[in-house]
Amino acid sequence: MFKAQQQSKFEPSRDNLAVQIQRLNYFFGAGDLSKQVLFDISLELPKGQIVILTGPSGSGKTTLLTLAGALRRLQEGSLRVLGQELVGLGDRALVNIRRNIGFIFQAHNLFESLTASQNVEMAVELTGDFASKRQQAVAMLSALGLDDRVDYKPQSLSGGQKQRVAIARALVNHPKLILADEPTAALDKKSGRDVVNYLHNLSREEGCTVLMVTHDNRILDVADRIINLVDGRLESDSSLNAFVQSKTKDSLTDISADMFIM
Numbered sequence: 337m338f339k340a341q342q343q344s345k346f347e348p349s350r351d352n353l354a355v356q357i358q359r360l361n362y363f364f365g366a367g368d369l370s371k372q373v374l375f376d377i378s379l380e381l382p383k384g385q386i387v388i389l390t391g392p393s394g395s396g397k398t399t400l401l402t403l404a405g406a407l408r409r410l411q412e413g414s415l416r417v418l419g420q421e422l423v424g425l426g427d428r429a430l431v432n433i434r435r436n437i438g439f440i441f442q443a444h445n446l447f448e449s450l451t452a453s454q455n456v457e458m459a460v461e462l463t464g465d466f467a468s469k470r471q472q473a474v475a476m477l478s479a480l481g482l483d484d485r486v487d488y489k490p491q492s493l494s495g496g497q498k499q500r501v502a503i504a505r506a507l508v509n510h511p512k513l514i515l516a517d518e519p520t521a522a523l524d525k526k527s528g529r530d531v532v533n534y535l536h537n538l539s540r541e542e543g544c545t546v547l548m549v550t551h552d553n554r555i556l557d558v559a560d561r562i563i564n565l566v567d568g569r570l571e572s573d574s575s576l577n578a579f580v581q582s583k584t585k586d587s588l589t590d591i592s593a594d595m596f597i598m
């Protein structure tokens with residue numbers, strides 16, 4: 337069922353880490369209403385790894401992803417992303433870091449008045465490349481199976497197609513780090529597979545790092561590593577091989593029962 341993956345060949349040195357989190361705590365709310373949602377998280381993601389983050393609803397997965405993407409400010413601990421410590425960085429520096437990150441979130445925020453291609457082209461424009469933006473957008477959309485939908489507006493696309501446009505927009509500039517929150521949740525089996533295959537190729541060919549939240553056990557085989565977050569704490573962190581070996585054959589067919597509680 338699962339394809340064996342090579343063990344990571346990366347040494348745990350700072351230079352080849354895409355993300356380095358140390359002793360991170362995170363709270364929502366202030367004063368008496370303050371609620372801690374992440375507890376003492378330390379985590380290193382080597383460049384080029386595909387890491388799946390899983391855990392029950394409310395365990396803090398999205399919060400951790402948005403912190404790693406510099407979309408939230410750190411409160412306690414240290415967080416280095418693509419070689420930069422985020423603590424103390426100004427807004428402008430944070431924006432620059434975000435430019436190297438591809439975000440795939442569930443709320444796809446496509447512009448309704450623009451076509452699929454134009455939505456993706458907007459991302460290319462951020463790099464200053466106007467000449468080939470259409471070509472790049474169409475190539476990316478085609479790679480995700482949307483070649484016959486490039487000139488459709490979001491209102492004429494299905495939920496899964498819109499999700500793929502958002503994915504194309506996140507990936508078109510070849511980000512060094514991809515943060516994906518349930519990227520395949522709205523997709524059928526084949527589209528979901530196309531998306532993860534694309535992420536896998538991107539990671540292998542360009543060395544980009546992928547941190548992906550998923551409950552979809554059909555795509556586990558692309559992972560180098562699986563991390564489980566429970567009640568805001570890292571409960572386990574294992575290579576795919578170790579993860580598979582830790583499961584009996586029966587439990588593997590019903591992984592959702594324990595690892596993927598919705």
Ligand SMILES: Nc1ncnc2c1ncn2[C@@H]1O[C@H](COP(=O)(O)OP(=O)(O)OP(=O)(O)O)[C@@H](O)[C@H]1O
Binds near residue numbers: 391392394395397400
């Ligand atoms: N903006 C917010 N204000 C207050 N509490 C929040 C906020 N966002 C999330 N939380 C709380 O923080 C905790 C972690 O939420 P988070 O969205 O990170 O969980 P999750 O693991 O992504 O869950 P799911 O699998 O349902 O998406 C939850 O208890 C949630 O209620």
Ligand SMILES: [Mg+2]
Binds near residue numbers: 398
């Ligand atoms: Mg979430």
